[in-house]
Amino acid sequence: EAGVTQFPSHSVIEKGQTVTLRCDPISGHDNLYWYRRVMGKEIKFLLHFVKESKQDESGMPNNRFLAERTGGTYSTLKVQPAELEDSGVYFCASSHPGPGDEKLFFGSGTQLSVL
């Protein structure tokens, strides 16, 4: 089966610009997660979709971040306007429906650099 796909793999933007990250989960995976890792730190939870609904967005840093999941398929994460502290690797993961014990399938991540 095709894996989780993220685009772009790298993005370099200037402070104040807008960036949109995309994630295509594995087909049939209702659960979709966004995570971020800042250099040397933990992989931090951002939010969790179940199909097209936001199940938990407690990890979203602030209202400059907007995540959507159109029709329960692919998801986008928009950062507008970007700030220096938004730099890091953004991971998307998906999983089958279940009570929280399913393994996650990760994309390769988007390395975002805000200059």
Next chain:
Amino acid sequence: AQSVAQPEDQVNVAEGNPLTVKCTYSVSGNPYLFWYVQYPNRGLQFLLKYITGDNLVKGSYGFEAEFNKSQTSFHLKKPSALVSDSALYFCAVSSTSGTYKYIFGTGTRLKVLA
């Protein structure tokens, strides 16, 4: 609140020697525990998980992990390390209570020396 601690930033081990990568956790409810590995320029890959049952869990590539409820630990182990095991390892926890988000540790870089 759920949390995971990986106390070692890096672990060095000689090829052929046993390895241990440490993880402790804190959750409310019963824990679901996971280990993932990340190779350069790749996404995280699932290694193994503990849900219930035997405290010793076996996973991919000869890795295993031991769940210790009293010490709230889930250390990753391998009897004989390979150079190809060199990578970044992440411990993660979910639980039977809460919203089932997975909480990850800071990662431990494993370096296996030939």
